[in-house]
Amino acid sequence: MALVGSSELLKKAQQGRYAIGAFNAENMEMVQAIIDAADEMKSPVIIQTTPSTVAYAGPDMYQKMVSVKAEEVSVPVVMHLDHGNSFELCRRSVESGYTSIMIDGSGLSYNENVELSRRTADMARAEGVDTEAELGTVGGKEDSHEVSDKDALYTNPAQAVDFIARTGIQSLAVAIGTAHGFYKGEPRLDFDRLSEIRNVVSIPLVLHGASGVPDEMIKMSVELGICKVNFATELRAAYTKGVRSILKEDGIFDPKKYSAAGREAVRQLVKEKILLLGSEGSAL
Numbered sequence: 001m002a003l004v005g006s007s008e009l010l011k012k013a014q015q016g017r018y019a020i021g022a023f024n025a026e027n028m029e030m031v032q033a034i035i036d037a038a039d040e041m042k043s044p045v046i047i048q049t050t051p052s053t054v055a056y057a058g059p060d061m062y063q064k065m066v067s068v069k070a071e072e073v074s075v076p077v078v079m080h081l082d083h084g085n086s087f088e089l090c091r092r093s094v095e096s097g098y099t100s101i102m103i104d105g106s107g108l109s110y111n112e113n114v115e116l117s118r119r120t121a122d123m124a125r126a127e128g129v130d131t132e133a134e135l136g137t138v139g140g141k142e143d144s145h146e147v148s149d150k151d152a153l154y155t156n157p158a159q160a161v162d163f164i165a166r167t168g169i170q171s172l173a174v175a176i177g178t179a180h181g182f183y184k185g186e187p188r189l190d191f192d193r194l195s196e197i198r199n200v201v202s203i204p205l206v207l208h209g210a211s212g213v214p215d216e217m218i219k220m221s222v223e224l225g226i227c228k229v230n231f232a233t234e235l236r237a238a239y240t241k242g243v244r245s246i247l248k249e250d251g252i253f254d255p256k257k258y259s260a261a262g263r264e265a266v267r268q269l270v271k272e273k274i275l276l277l278g279s280e281g282s283a284l
Contacts, residue, residue: 001070001071001073001074001075001076001077002067002070002071003066003067003070003077003078003079003097003099004076004077004078004099005078005099005100005128005129005130006046006078006080006099006100006130006132006170006171006228007100007130007170007171007204009044009046009076009078010170010171010204010227010228011204012282013044013204013227013228013279013282014204014225014227016282017222017223017278018222018227018277018278018279018282019207019221019222019226019227019228019229019277019278019279020043020044020045020046020227020228020229020277020279021038021043021045021046021229021231021270021273021274021277021279022046022047022048022078022080022082022206022228022229022230022231023045023046023047023048023230023231023232023235023270023273024047024048024049024050024053024082024230024231024232024235024236025047025048025049025053025062025066025235026053026056026236026239027259028065029239029259029260029262029263029266030235030239030262030263030266031047031062031065031066031069032069032263033263033264033265033266033267033270034047034235034266034267034270035047035066035069035070035072035073035075035077036073036267037266037267037268037270037271037274038073038075038077038270038274038283039073039074039075040271041271041274041275041279041280041281042075042280042281042282042283042284043075043274043279043280043281043282043283044075044076044077044078044279044282044283045075045076045077045078045270045274046077046078046080046100046228047066047077047078047079047080048080048081048082048230048232049062049080049081049082050082050083050232051083051084051085051089054081054089054093058096059081059092059093059096059098060096060097062079063079063093063096063097063098064097066079067079067097074283075283076283078099078100079097079098079099079100080098080099080100080101080102080132081093081098081100081101081102082102082230082232083102083104084101084102084103084104084120085104087103087116087119087120087123090103090120090123090124090131091123094123094124094127094129098129099129099130100129100130100131100132101120101124101129101130101131101132102131102132102133102134102173103116103117103120103121103131103132103133104133104134104173105117105133105134106134106135106136106137106175107137110159110163113133113135113163114163114166114167117131117133117163117167117169118166118167118168120133121133121167121168121169121170122168125168130170130171131168131169131170131171132169132170132171132172132173132206132228133163133167133169133172133173134172134173134174134175134208135155135156135159135160135163135172135173135174135175136153136154136155136156136174136175137153137175153175154175154176154177154190154193155172155174155175155176155193155197157193157196157197157199157200157201158200160172160174160197160200160201161200161201164201164203169203170203170204171203171204171205171206171228172201172203172204172205172206173205173206173207173208174194174197174205174206174207176189176190176191176193176194176207176221177189177190178207178208178209178210178213179209187212187213187214187217189213189217189220189221191220191221191224194221194224194225194226195224195225197225198224198225204227204228205225205226205227205228206226206227206228206229206230207221207226207228207229207230208230209230210229210230210231211231211232211233211234211235212233212234215276218276218277219276222277222278229273229277231273234269235266235269235270238262238265238266238268238269239262239263239265239266240262241262241265242258242261242262242263242264242265242266243258243259243261243262245261246258246261
């Protein structure tokens, strides 16, 4: 089917107490793997690209790959810009046919974040595109943006209410202790804070930095109101491991052979994450 927006899918997930997986794709094989896994599991799915991914091949290229593959399946597929780092990139992604965008002003002052998020949401809404924004800062490294543990700021529940009212966004990425990339130690998530946010905020909530978070913590986050969970690093690692498993054999030089192994590794991982989030069968 044609690409769809994220808002209605996330509202349905919120009502059904499950979450939709948002998976970062870097190439054609990862796009194929993610959508094939979602189709097999009868789950809606969100495919994301970061600014560095978009810089590598351009938003038109990724949008068209995802759009073509989405037409082959019957489950809803969303094309989402992850961590959009400027109004201009968000606008370019909307013009390329992305059906959902994230503007990340979390590194700015509160009022600057409000203004950038509001301006971006207004632009996207005029084109029928959904907007996610972030309040607080998720630790770790995403593209060229790195936040040290001491600088990571958790989302303030009362501030979240004001932020949503002033920006008009459709979903909110919250900072409760997750980090981008793989964790150096055991993650510590502030579930009490998440519960407070859920109690005062009505729009869908998003969890970033889920790669490497123990399954029981992911499940608890979903139970407490998270309805979109982002995975990136684990997929990249799975793809690379699959490719390396073939390249270690002598005489292998056909990219289709080793890329297919990477694709299969990602497909299996995405199926596992869909089961973890409880979205299997929700596209029926």
